[in-house]
Amino acid sequence: MIRASIISTGSYVPDTVITNNDLERIVDTSDDWIVERTGIRERRIVDSSQATSDLACEAARNALKKAHLRPKDIDLIIVATCTPDMAFPSTACIVQDKLGARHAAAFDINAACSGFVYGLHLVSSLIRSEAHKRILLVGAEVLSRVTDWQDRTTCVLFGDGAGAVIVEGTREKRGIISTHIHSDGSLGDLIMLPGGGSRFSCSMETILKKLHFIKMKGNETFKVAVRTLEELATRTMEENNLDPSQLSLLIPHQANIRIIQATARRLNLTEDKVFVNIEKYGNTSAASIPIALDEAIRAGRVIAGEYILLEAFGGGLTWASALVKW
Ligand code: ACO
Numbered sequence: 001m002i003r004a005s006i007i008s009t010g011s012y013v014p015d016t017v018i019t020n021n022d023l024e025r026i027v028d029t030s031d032d033w034i035v036e037r038t039g040i041r042e043r044r045i046v047d048s049s050q051a052t053s054d055l056a057c058e059a060a061r062n063a064l065k066k067a068h069l070r071p072k073d074i075d076l077i078i079v080a081t082c083t084p085d086m087a088f089p090s091t092a093c094i095v096q097d098k099l100g101a102r103h104a105a106a107f108d109i110n111a112a113c114s115g116f117v118y119g120l121h122l123v124s125s126l127i128r129s130e131a132h133k134r135i136l137l138v139g140a141e142v143l144s145r146v147t148d149w150q151d152r153t154t155c156v157l158f159g160d161g162a163g164a165v166i167v168e169g170t171r172e173k174r175g176i177i178s179t180h181i182h183s184d185g186s187l188g189d190l191i192m193l194p195g196g197g198s199r200f201s202c203s204m205e206t207i208l209k210k211l212h213f214i215k216m217k218g219n220e221t222f223k224v225a226v227r228t229l230e231e232l233a234t235r236t237m238e239e240n241n242l243d244p245s246q247l248s249l250l251i252p253h254q255a256n257i258r259i260i261q262a263t264a265r266r267l268n269l270t271e272d273k274v275f276v277n278i279e280k281y282g283n284t285s286a287a288s289i290p291i292a293l294d295e296a297i298r299a300g301r302v303i304a305g306e307y308i309l310l311e312a313f314g315g316g317l318t319w320a321s322a323l324v325k326w
Pocket residue numbers: 028029030033034037038112113114152153154156191217218219220221222225255256259283285313314315
């Protein structure tokens with residue numbers, strides 16, 4: 001039996017740091033409120049020359065280098081993003097060109113913050129079916145360009161970044177064991193970016209109404225996220241006949257420290273079994289889990305032969321998990 005195995009990871013965040021104190025000077029907020037309600041202390045944002053594909057390429061080069069692979073060794077590139085460079089060409093096609101990955105097909109997927117784990121679901125099937133041999137999956141976002149910097153309820157939350165993984169098949173008893181993806185479009189209005197598409201195409205009116213910025217009903221989203229993620233994590237373990245105590249690490253989407261702690265409590269996981277870097281980057285949407293995975297590996301917290309659980313929740317609504325035996 002062939003399983004999909006993550007053979008390399010990479011990540012990239014832009015240099016510019018925006019601290020909570022910086023935000024205190026822009027909107028009516030405080031470092032105390034942000035830290036207490038979200039766990040975020042600072043976030044990274046791009047400079048004027050950078051777009052999502054630039055971040056994606058940095059993360060991808062990093063992953064390729066660690067795997068001693070060349071771009072032409074990749075046969076598929078998938079970029080998970082809700083902030084593409086442009087509507088089309090896809091960000092994945094732009095990345096393919098910039099990397100020089102001549103043998104790769106390329107396309108984007110959008111499941112907001114769940115995009116990377118949705119991508120793992122897809123990649124796992126494509127590798128197991130032997131449709132592709134070596135896939136580059138990137139989660140990359142430039143949320144700072146769709147953030148209303150006058151809206152304190154959202155501007156304190158988001159950041160920019162990218163994370164990448166390279167996935168191949170293995171016949172060993174490890175790799176991506178199971179993936180679980182879910183959606184509820186009826187709750188789509190909880191988090192949305194309404195402007196710029198075919199419903200509210202770009203016009204003076206959409207700009208004046210700020211429709212090209214993220215709108216979020218934070219508190220309602222929070223409650224659904226806690227309930228959904230607790231259930232998802234528990235069910236993923238049950239369906240694999242595993243007890244949460246057999247997990248060596250939970251790598252959750254980094255949206256809010258209180259959501260992460262609620263899931264960890266439900267699984268009875270101690271702090272050392274949960275990877276958290278939200279304080280440095282805020283919510284980087286589809287990039288958050290691959291950045292966290294890359295950092296967890298570099299910190300020596302992902303151990304060969306052990307189980308790790310990735311789980312995400314985001315706009316759509318969408319939620320997803322992946323159980324991996326490293
Ligand atoms: N600084 C100070 N006060 C603030 C700020 C701020 N930055 N933001 C909101 N407040 C105020 C509100 O106005 C409100 O004041 P009021 O009581 O006088 O009306 C009060 O703080 C409480 O507001 P809530 O929205 O109830 O605060 P909550 O505890 O829910 O925290 C937050 C807000 C952090 C947004 C939280 O709800 C959250 O994390 N939600 C989930 C986010 C998420 O998971 N999103 C999914 C992924 S995003 C994606 O897919 C792109």
